[in-house]
Amino acid sequence: MIISHDLGTTGDKATLVDADGRVLGAVTTRYDTDFGPGGKAEQDPEAWWQAVCDATRRLLGAAECDASRIDGVSFSGQMMGAVLLDHAGTPVRPAIIWADTRSIAQSAQLVQRFGMDAGYRVTGHRLNATYSLSKVMWVRDHEPEAFGRVRHVVQAKDFMVLRLTGAVVTDPSDASSTNAFDQAAGTWSADLIEAAGLDVGLFPEIVPSTTVVGHVTSQAAAQTGLVVGTPVVIGGGDGPMAALGAGIVTAADGAYTYLGSSSWVSLAASAPLHDPEMRTMTFNHVVPGQYVPTASMQAGGASLQWVMELLAPDEDTRYERLLSMAAAVGASEDGLYFLPHLLGERSPYWNPRARAVFAGLARHHGPAHLTRAVVEGVAFNLYTGLRAFAGNGAVVDRVDAIGGAASSDHLLQILADVWGVPVRPLDLVDEATALGAAVVGGVGVGLFEDFEIAHRLCSSGAEHLPDGPAHQRYERAHETFLDAYRRLEPWFETL
Numbered sequence: 001m002i003i004s005h006d007l008g009t010t011g012d013k014a015t016l017v018d019a020d021g022r023v024l025g026a027v028t029t030r031y032d033t034d035f036g037p038g039g040k041a042e043q044d045p046e047a048w049w050q051a052v053c054d055a056t057r058r059l060l061g062a063a064e065c066d067a068s069r070i071d072g073v074s075f076s077g078q079m080m081g082a083v084l085l086d087h088a089g090t091p092v093r094p095a096i097i098w099a100d101t102r103s104i105a106q107s108a109q110l111v112q113r114f115g116m117d118a119g120y121r122v123t124g125h126r127l128n129a130t131y132s133l134s135k136v137m138w139v140r141d142h143e144p145e146a147f148g149r150v151r152h153v154v155q156a157k158d159f160m161v162l163r164l165t166g167a168v169v170t171d172p173s174d175a176s177s178t179n180a181f182d183q184a185a186g187t188w189s190a191d192l193i194e195a196a197g198l199d200v201g202l203f204p205e206i207v208p209s210t211t212v213v214g215h216v217t218s219q220a221a222a223q224t225g226l227v228v229g230t231p232v233v234i235g236g237g238d239g240p241m242a243a244l245g246a247g248i249v250t251a252a253d254g255a256y257t258y259l260g261s262s263s264w265v266s267l268a269a270s271a272p273l274h275d276p277e278m279r280t281m282t283f284n285h286v287v288p289g290q291y292v293p294t295a296s297m298q299a300g301g302a303s304l305q306w307v308m309e310l311l312a313p314d315e316d317t318r319y320e321r322l323l324s325m326a327a328a329v330g331a332s333e334d335g336l337y338f339l340p341h342l343l344g345e346r347s348p349y350w351n352p353r354a355r356a357v358f359a360g361l362a363r364h365h366g367p368a369h370l371t372r373a374v375v376e377g378v379a380f381n382l383y384t385g386l387r388a389f390a391g392n393g394a395v396v397d398r399v400d401a402i403g404g405a406a407s408s409d410h411l412l413q414i415l416a417d418v419w420g421v422p423v424r425p426l427d428l429v430d431e432a433t434a435l436g437a438a439v440v441g442g443v444g445v446g447l448f449e450d451f452e453i454a455h456r457l458c459s460s461g462a463e464h465l466p467d468g469p470a471h472q473r474y475e476r477a478h479e480t481f482l483d484a485y486r487r488l489e490p491w492f493e494t495l
Contacts, residue, residue, distance in 0.1 A: 001070055002447060003059065003226075004437035005052055007077040007156045008238065009033065009097065009261045012048065014055035015431065016063050017438035019447050021457045023431060025063035029055040034094065039101030039129075039344065039352060042094040045083055048156060049163050057225040067227045072212070073164065074441025075235035076242075076433050077157025079177035079283075082135040085152040089162050092146045096135045097156075098262065099298060101344045101352035103129040106137035106196075110179075113195040116278070122192060124176065124183050124272045124282035124291075129352045130298070130344070131179035133196050140198070153202045157235055164224070165214025165232050168204045172284040173236035173292075175206050183272055183284065183291075209236040209286040210444035233444035235437050236286035243268060243285065243292050245436030246402050246426055247455045250290060255389070255396045257382060257415070257423075258432075259403035263300020264347075265385045267394060269293055279348035279388040286440050287451050293394070295347035295385020300378050301405050303340040303356070307374045311367045319408070323375070325368035327410040331376050332477035335360040336369055337484055338377035348384045349485065353492045359484050375411055379418040380474075380481040386419055398422045400460065402432040409464070417470040418478070424463040432458070 001024070006013040011030035018024055029051040034042045060067055080098040085091055096102075107129040110119065119127040128134070132153065140147040154162070155174040162168055175181040175188070180196070180203060182189040193200045207213060216230040235241070239258070246256045248268045255267040272282040273293035283292045299306070304319075312318035331337070337359045344352035358373065386396055398421055405411055406425045416423040426432065435457050442448035 001065065002072055002074060002438045002441045003056065003070055004074045004076065004434050004441055005055070005160065006238065006434040006437060007048060007075060007160060009078055012051040012055050013434050014052070014059045015434035015438060016059055016065060017435065017442070021453050023435070025059055026431070026434065027055045027059040027062060033097065041097050041099035043097055045091045045095045045159050048160060052160050053223045060225050067225055070226060070230055071447050072231040072233055072441045072445035073216070073226065074233040074437045074444065075157035075160055076238045076437035077155055077160070077174065077235070079155065079174055079237040079239060080131050081156055082132045082139070083154045083156060083159045084136070084139060084146070084150045085154065086149045087151045089152070089168065092149045093139065093143065095156065098130060099343050100135060101129045103134035103138035104352050106134040106141065109137070110134060110195055114192060119179070119192065120274065120278050122182050122189055123179055124274070125179060126278050126281065126350045127179055128346070128350045130346055131177065133179040133192065136198060136202070137196050150202065152204060154204055155237070158204065161213060161232055161234055164216050164220045166217060167214040169207050169213050169234055170204045171209040171234045171236050171286070172206055173209060173240040173286050176284040177237055183282070207234060208288060209234060209440050212444055231445050233441040235440055237283065238433050239264065239266065239294055239296070240283055240286045240292045241436035241440070242402060242433045243436070244287060244439055244451065244454050245432030245434070245457070246400055247458055249287055249451050249454055254398055254400065255386070256400040256402060259301050259401060259405035261302045262296060262298055263378060263382065263403070264294050264296035265382045265399065266292055266294040267389065267396070269394070273389070273392055273394065275388050275392055277388070278350070280385055281347070286436065293389060295382065295388060297340065297347055297378070297381050298343035298345055299340055300382070301403060303342055303374050303378055304405060306342060307371055311370065322367060322371045323408050323410045326372035326375060329368045329372055331369055331373035332480070333473055334369065335362065336365055336373045337481055338373040339485055339488070340374065340377040340381055348388065351489065351492065353495065355492055355495065357484070357488060375414050376418065377481070379415050380478050383419050383478055384482070396421060398424070401425045412464045416464040416466040418474045420466050420471040422463045422465050425461040426458045427461060
């Protein structure tokens with residue numbers, strides 16, 4: 001059996017998967033995020049570790065599973081962050097997570113020194129403040145005492161692996177989320193790191209995602225309840241892991257959308273998919289030789305969570321009630337739009353200064369209209385990415401949906417109507433990322449023969465077919481949505 005940990009934005013989910021790919025149990029332990037002014041978004045790495053220890057113990061207990069039966073442990077983790085460690089492997093400060101956008105000035109320095117086009121060609125990504133490299137520069141510039149003690153820069157799941165095994169390593173999928181990785185060479189980009197004014201020695205060794213990088217130490221065993229010597233597989237970043245868990249192994253498997261705190265549309269490819277307008281980016285897959293072209297927005301599900309908490313802060317059934325009400329009204333067809341940039345934006349604008357906006361509010365607009373506008377705004381933003389894929393040769397004729405919001409039929413129908421293609425939920429919904437990590441771990445320890453098992457782990461629900469006239473209206477509305485951003489972009493710069 002495999003224990004996979006999905007170290008996400010809101011908590012760690014530990015999942016127990018057997019040799020047939022069946023989920024035998026899952027436990028989630030939550031932790032907090034420190035959001036602050038200027039784009040601050042930080043978490044305590046020690047809280048991650050305590051969550052992993054707690055979730056592991058609770059999982060073993062709930063499943064009545066003897067720890068000696070665990071064949072391996074594997075990880076999926078939030079990407080694009082910066083965990084700064086001293087020589088002993090101890091964090092010198094809180095972790096800066098993917099949502100942090102304080103390093104705008106440092107990112108601008110990278111663009112000036114290296115060039116945006118050159119950076120995109122090397123990394124598959126724009127040079128931007130949402131990535132790890134400029135975040136490390138920000139710490140150097142603003143917290144020199146802490147930076148002076150830094151010996152390693154790792155990602156969230158790498159720190160958990162370090163705590164379990166003592167190994168300081170990462171994998172290609174997470175490395176490709178840093179703005180410091182050369183995709184063609186498969187190594188850290190010495191030129192980019194030099195342009196950042198940093199030492200390439202800060203960045204860890206890169207090994208394949210399925211690598212057994214070490215074994216559970218006696219100290220880690222005492223804290224987690226695992227057996228000393230249990231193999232630990234490095235795993236990968238949550239985006240590529242979600243793709244694998246959704247059965248997206250090669251280009252033939254189509255496209256999917258993840259509807260979590262951050263949200264994205266993605267597919268698999270045998271080579272990086274570069275967009276001349278740089279609206280999309282490409283991660284390395286956890287499947288060797290494959291890539292994951294992605295259009296990722298900062299606040300997809302987070303926008304929906306925000307409006308729900310705002311409109312019904314103490315109501316347990318708010319999602320069902322408000323989404324049902326939203327299905328009965330119009331938003332864009334009634335002149336109401338929402339720009340879903342609560343945390344700045346990645347795809348398609350890569351503008352940390354972007355902000356969320358309701359545009360076109362009228363006196364008769366109530367909670368149902370606001371909710372509908374938020375859902376449509378997220379759908380419009382992701383649609384820009386889907387159009388970029390299609391414009392660069394990818395075929396998108398259906399989109400599978402995973403993540404918490406994929407459980408809403410009302411929401412999925414709006415996505416289908418906006419995108420003009422069938423949208424179907426996978427029965428995994430919340431489990432895809434954890435199952436992806438379990439597949440990688442199982443392949444790593446020899447429990448699974450290959451990645452094809454991912455195709456057998458999930459099945460789809462009822463397909464939501466697009467309404468033709470509605471899609472035509474949404475095509476026009478999408479252009480208005482894009483125009484609203486273009487007109488407001490200069491204003492965002494003044495905030």
